[in-house]
Amino acid sequence: MATGETYETHEYDVLVIGAGGAGLRAAIEASAQGARTALVCKSLLGKAHTVMAEGGIAAAMGNVWPEDNWQVHFRDTMRGGKMLNNWRMAQLHAMESPDRVLELEEWGALFDRTRDGLILQRDFGGHRYARLAHVGDRTGLEMIRTLQQRAVHLGIDVHMECNVQRLLKDGDRIGGAFGYWRATGTLVLFRSKAVVLASMTYSAAWGVGGTAVFPARAIERRRSIHHCQVPTTPRGNNSVTAMNNPPSMNSQYGANGPEVNVVLA
Numbered sequence: 504m505a506t507g508e509t510y511e512t513h514e515y516d517v518l519v520i521g522a523g524g525a526g527l528r529a530a531i532e533a534s535a536q537g538a539r540t541a542l543v544c545k546s547l548l549g550k551a552h553t554v555m556a557e558g559g560i561a562a563a564m565g566n567v568w569p570e571d572n573w574q575v576h577f578r579d580t581m582r583g584g585k586m587l588n589n590w591r592m593a594q595l596h597a598m599e600s601p602d603r604v605l606e607l608e609e610w611g612a613l614f615d616r617t618r619d620g621l622i623l624q625r626d627f628g629g630h631r632y633a634r635l636a637h638v639g640d641r642t643g644l645e646m647i648r649t650l651q652q653r654a655v656h657l658g659i660d661v662h663m664e665c666n667v668q669r670l671l672k673d674g675d676r677i678g679g680a681f682g683y684w685r686a687t688g689t690l691v692l693f694r695s696k697a698v699v700l701a702s703m704t705y706s707a708a709w710g711v712g713g714t715a716v717f718p719a720r721a722i723e724r725r726r727s728i729h730h731c732q733v734p735t736t737p738r739g740n741n742s743v744t745a746m747n748n749p750p751s752m753n754s755q756y757g758a759n760g761p762e763v764n765v766v767l768a
């Protein structure tokens with residue numbers, strides 16, 4: 504920073520970088536636990552990949568196929584990830600997603616229904632049973648709308664159009680993050696006891712491609728992560744990759760799925 508250049512400062516217990524499904528849900532939980540929580544997103548609130556998800560939310564609720572259960576979902580997830588997934592995250596994902604869907608409904612999401620009035624579930628590639636809870640082809644929109652309303656209702660501070668560039672360390676501990684307001688270029692410092700990185704999946708760490716890659720490419724990319732240079736795109740995960748290369752907590756590496764990395768102070 505040039506000498507004499509000023510920056511504004513904010514202070515929180517928990518700073519969540521990213522306001523897609525992962526970040527919103529993490530912020531809601533932190534706030535519900537009594538932490539002073541803020542969300543930072545580089546775009547407008549609501550403009551995240553999450554809003555584009557069309558297929559639905561995979562959850563073994565058994566509403567269409569009573570035979571379905573979390574174990575089968577777990578198997579499908581591990582198989583889809585060619586066993587490269589973080590198995591514990593895949594297990595938690597399979598076990599907890601039905602509760603997350605019901606929670607979204609409780610918070611106001613309106614899912615399509617079966618004739619009996621249950622949440623309708625549909626087929627999707629790689630899933631043994633039809634298990635995607637959905638809202639037509641706009642599930643992501645309904646999800647992000649619901650989570651945003653919940654977050655705003657809880658009084659969580661939301662900093663939009665703020666691009667985080669660096670995580671900051673205080674000795675050996677994470678002490679916050681540094682970025683700039685996109686509209687003005689003004690610099691901003693967030694001091695925080697904990698930082699949650701929810702700035703998109705690790706596929707963002709490569710210069711090409713997105714979340715939907717073919718399994719073979721996913722394996723290729725997984726192998727190359729250890730050689731990954733800090734890429735040109737200034738996404739949040741990249742700053743932490745540059746610092747520590749922590750393990751990914753994505754349950755479906757190389758496939759669809761929100762990702763959260765927690766960096767504790």
Ligand SMILES: Cc1cc2nc3c(=O)[nH]c(=O)nc-3n(C[C@H](O)[C@H](O)[C@H](O)COP(=O)(O)OP(=O)(O)OC[C@H]3O[C@@H](n4cnc5c(N)ncnc54)[C@H](O)[C@@H]3O)c2cc1C
Binds near residue numbers: 526553703740
């Ligand atoms: C077209 C499409 C269809 C899909 N369909 C499905 C589906 O049917 N079912 C399914 O399960 N998944 C689907 N997915 C995948 C799914 O949408 C994503 O895996 C999921 O939404 C990722 O959520 P997230 O919260 O991790 O990231 P995102 O929703 O991408 O949110 C990332 C957030 O991080 C912020 N951010 C990034 N970098 C910075 C930075 N440097 N500073 C500040 N903020 C930053 C962004 O502004 C954004 O708010 C689909 C994806 C796409 C693109």
